[in-house]
Amino acid sequence: xxxxxxxxxxxxxxxxxxxxxxxxxxxxxxxxxxxxxxxxxxxxxxxxxxxxxxxxxxxxxxxxxxxxxxxxxxxxxxxxxxxxxxxxxxxxxxxxxxxxxxxxxxxxxxxxxxxxxxxxxxxxxxxxxxxxxxxxxxxxxxxxxxxxxxxxxxxxxxxxxxxxxxxxxxxxxxxxxxxxxxxxxxxxxxxxxxxxxxxxxxxxxxxxxxxxxxxxxxxxxxxxxxxxxxxxxxxxxxxxxxxxxxxxxxxxxxxxxxxxxxxxxxxxxxxxxxxxxxxxxxxxxxxxxxxxxxxxxxxxxxxxxxxxxxxx
Amino acid sequence: xxxxxxxxxxxxxxxxxxxxxxxxxxxxxxxxxxxxxxxxxxxxxxxxxxxxxxxxxxxxxxxxxxxxxxxxxxxxxxxxxxxxxxxxxxxxxxxxxxxxxxxxxxxxxxxxxxxxxxxxxxxxxxxxxxxxxxxxxxxxxxxxxxxxxxxxxxxxxxxxxxxxxxxxxxxxxxxxxxxxxxxxxxxxxxxxxxxxxxxxxxxxxxxxxxxxxxxxxxxxxxxxxxxxxxxxxxxxxxxxxxxxxxxxxxxxxxxxxxxxxxxxxxxxxxxxxxxxxxxxx
Numbered sequence: 001x002x003x004x005x006x007x008x009x010x011x012x013x014x015x016x017x018x019x020x021x022x023x024x025x026x027x028x029x030x031x032x033x034x035x036x037x038x039x040x041x042x043x044x045x046x047x048x049x050x051x052x053x054x055x056x057x058x059x060x061x062x063x064x065x066x067x068x069x070x071x072x073x074x075x076x077x078x079x080x081x082x083x084x085x086x087x088x089x090x091x092x093x094x095x096x097x098x099x100x101x102x103x104x105x106x107x108x109x110x111x112x113x114x115x116x117x118x119x120x121x122x123x124x125x126x127x128x129x130x131x132x133x134x135x136x137x138x139x140x141x142x143x144x145x146x147x148x149x150x151x152x153x154x155x156x157x158x159x160x161x162x163x164x165x166x167x168x169x170x171x172x173x174x175x176x177x178x179x180x181x182x183x184x185x186x187x188x189x190x191x192x193x194x195x196x197x198x199x200x201x202x203x204x205x206x207x208x209x210x211x212x213x214x215x216x217x218x219x220x221x222x223x224x225x226x227x228x229x230x231x232x233x234x235x236x237x238x239x240x241x242x243x244x245x246x247x248x249x250x251x252x253x254x255x256x257x258x259x260x261x262x263x264x265x266x267x268x269x270x271x272x273x274x275x276x277x278x279x280x281x282x283x284x285x286x287x288x289x290x291x292x293x294x295x296x297x298x299x300x301x302x303x304x305x306x307x308x309x310x311x312x
Numbered sequence: 313x314x315x316x317x318x319x320x321x322x323x324x325x326x327x328x329x330x331x332x333x334x335x336x337x338x339x340x341x342x343x344x345x346x347x348x349x350x351x352x353x354x355x356x357x358x359x360x361x362x363x364x365x366x367x368x369x370x371x372x373x374x375x376x377x378x379x380x381x382x383x384x385x386x387x388x389x390x391x392x393x394x395x396x397x398x399x400x401x402x403x404x405x406x407x408x409x410x411x412x413x414x415x416x417x418x419x420x421x422x423x424x425x426x427x428x429x430x431x432x433x434x435x436x437x438x439x440x441x442x443x444x445x446x447x448x449x450x451x452x453x454x455x456x457x458x459x460x461x462x463x464x465x466x467x468x469x470x471x472x473x474x475x476x477x478x479x480x481x482x483x484x485x486x487x488x489x490x491x492x493x494x495x496x497x498x499x500x501x502x503x504x505x506x507x508x509x510x511x512x513x514x515x516x517x518x519x520x521x522x523x524x525x526x527x528x529x530x531x532x533x534x535x536x537x538x539x540x541x542x543x544x545x546x547x548x549x550x551x552x553x554x555x556x557x558x559x560x561x562x563x564x565x566x567x568x569x570x571x572x573x574x575x576x577x578x579x580x581x582x583x584x585x586x587x588x589x590x591x592x593x
Contacts, residue, residue: 156545
């Protein structure tokens with residue numbers, strides 16, 4: 001099975017290239033600030049001494065390759081520098097925020113799966129019928145309603161009118177419900193659509209006709225025969241959606257004042273604390289790359305067709 | 313929302329956006345007696361926290377979203393198609409570089425990169441267009457490249473090469489007409505995701521600046537008064553959702569009409585790279 005090793009190596013090599021590209025792009029972000037970044041961060045009225053101090057602290061007085069080298073060395077030691085806003089090490093600030101985002105992403109994923117699987121399967125089983133139309137309408141609505149409107153509407157109904165759940169913040173298990181619903185429904189919309197088309201495609205295969213001819217029930221055919229094969233592309237989409245989940249968390253966390261990495265990103269943009277912005281973007285993107293690589297590898301290990309002939 | 317309704321929504325949106333400057337609108341007029349007044353008190357669609365009429369601001373927001381989406385989709389489709397088509401046609405190290413670049417851009421999930429760029433470039437509508445274009449061109453580049461790769465060895469292209477046609481001539485007359493349909497479908501869904509992207513950036517305070525109006529910034533203003541003035545969130549959100557829904561339906565219909573291959577092979581390939589259609593924000 002040299003094919004497996006080769007596949008793994010190829011996949012890891014391309015991931016390493018992408019990671020390198022992401023790191024350099026994030027490093028370059030700070031140089032996109034129009035004019036002098038130091039002016040932008042300190043304002044026009046800062047003294048020359050303060051500017052000089054910040055420039056030295058950020059290393060902006062050194063040549064670009066040297067700055068990149070310094071940045072990479074820091075990354076290798078998980079040293080992301082210090083926040084300009086409260087002067088704490090950025091790694092510590094991030095570590096504080098990660099559990100909240102992980103909790104929200106996990107809860108959002110659960111909501112996604114709980115909605116998408118029954119909906120997608122039902123839609124496929126009753127293709128063309130009322131369930132199908134209902135599920136696809138839901139899916140279209142879910143794709144068209146962005147988080148930053150869904151969130152406030154959920155707050156309006158469930159927190160303000162019905163008084164069932166807290167408006168915002170992170171206090172107790174009840175407070176995760178609305179943010180998770182906001183994140184989950186949007187993703188469920190895409191996933192259920194994907195699952196439906198994937199199952200429908202599999203249902204057209206010969207072996208399904210054989211199963212039908214054997215006299216198996218629709219449920220048996222769906223769950224035992226169609227689903228395992230239909231799941232493969234769905235798993236990939238799920239991996240990709242985890243990234244959407246993380247990016248969507250930036251807006252959802254802002255809506256609900258959920259103290260995660262996403263809210264930290266927005267707060268840091270407002271404070272012009274660009275090193276922290278860089279660190280947040282890097283963390284979220286690298287998580288996304290990692291998840292996608294793992295998904296791809298799992299997919300390749302499960303399905304030999306992908307492993308052998310993956311066109312690049 | 314079947315039949316003519318999506319078309320009606322889109323026509324209304326475009327008309328409102330284009331006719332805005334000639335309509336008797338007072339989006340910045342402050343009526344102190346109507347602060348936070350709901351529609352049945354203030355008339356129209358109600359007023360916001362400064363007593364400004366929401367209907368007038370909604371029209372202004374339509375203008376913002378139309379301008380941004382036309383600008384971003386136009387720029388990124390042009391740039392992406394150019395880069396992707398050239399890369400697919402010529403191949404070689406240039407192609408490998410482009411593919412790597414596309415992979416790196418796709419490694420930033422959803423609109424995270426746009427948020428970071430808009431945050432770093434500073435607020436303002438032009439920076440929103442820049443940020444969303446930098447994020448948006450990749451999709452068109454990937455699509456154009458894949459299409460050109462599959463067309464490169466078609467007989468009519470080989471014939472053109474054999475007849476001694478130049479690169480530009482082949483790309484323009486023998487390849488572009490064939491990759492137009494999928495690109496148009498992609499651009500239609502692109503409009504939907506740019507509307508949501510612009511509103512999202514404005515919602516975060518990174519888009520249009522007051523007193524200019526965007527549906528996103530209107531929703532942002534409204535979230536502070538959810539209990540006393542829910543119409544401030546409901547009105548712009550409904551408008552935006554209707555337009556996005558209409559654009560998505562139009563995209564679905566175009567895809568069926570233009571018979572863009574959405575068969576299993578393409579769906580699976582698309583799924584491996586990124587979920588389609590538009591990323592939810």
